Amino acid sequence: MAIMQYDRFKQIFNETIFEKSKADLIEKIATYPTRYIGLFRPTKPKAKILQNLLQSHEIRFGDAFEHAIEEYLRLKSCEILQKKYTANEEDLNIDQCFRKDGKVYFIEQKVRDDHDSTKKRGQIDNFEKKLNVLIAEYSEQNLVGIFYFIDPDLVKNKNFYTTELQKMTNDYNVETQIFYGKPLFDYLGFTDVWEEILHYLEAWRKEIPDLPEINFDLDAQHTFEEIKDLKPLVFRKLFENEEIYNEIVLTLFPQKATLQLLYKYYSTKQGSIYKTIANNLGRKLEITVMF
Secondary structure: OOOOOHHHHHHHHHHHHHOOHHHHHHHHHHHOHHHOOOOOOOOOHHHHHHHHHHHHHHHHHHHHHHHHHHHHHHHOOOEEOOOEEEEOOEEEEOOEEEEEOOEEEEEEEEOOEOOOHHHHHHHHHHHHHHHHHHHHHHOHHHEEEEEEEOOOOOEOOHHHHHHHHHHHHHHHOOEEEEEEOOHHHHHHOOHHHHHHHHHHHHHHHHHOOOOOOOOHHHHHHHHHHHHOOOOHHHHHHHHHOHHHHHHHHHHHOOOOHHHHHHHHHHHHOOOHHHHHHHHHHHHHOOOOOOO
């Protein structure tokens, strides 16, 4: 019997990875336009846009796993605990924190262990900060700290992490563990969760496209709903710069369908900046400007 329905698993991954990715991309283009256009770049704007979307999806893939694993823990009757803390004016976000059989577990969760020397030191220092906060919250006797990498095929820094975690176990008298892939779920007694994740992940990967679609006009209404409430300064920057508009905006909206919707929307909003944006866009769309 399934623990989580496949449709729910797919929803978590699709919403986390793909929803709002268009809005995020447009904000980045408006903020850092020289990363996408200019003579001194080895890629053309279309290639850079595609690269950006791929990078964004890779990052959000880890976020999707955070949501999915938390839901599995909940379905396995674990009590999900607070995940956001502040220590020394620094915000700490714990990937997983839950109570099971009287013990409190916190997990620092990453997709793969491929960090360089600087990054791996930062990761273990961040783990120790969270360990300190949670010891104060739950006491050392009840706490288990886990460093977890989802991908079992990359174990670049395992010796480093194992050594550092053992030091923390000795110094804090707290149980620590490091796992790659399936052994985490074996340790928790949830082996069936890992098997289901693998099965669902394989099915989901067959459904997603080989590459992200960069023609945002293919679903103009959905795109419009996603981006229409971005800050006005984003569209002001996009529409006032001819090079950005011609090389990037028209790459994303080649049929101009979404732009037509944006024009109508901004034309109805109150405020001078909205009228300015509508006028600017109207001229580019060769619409008789009403203001």
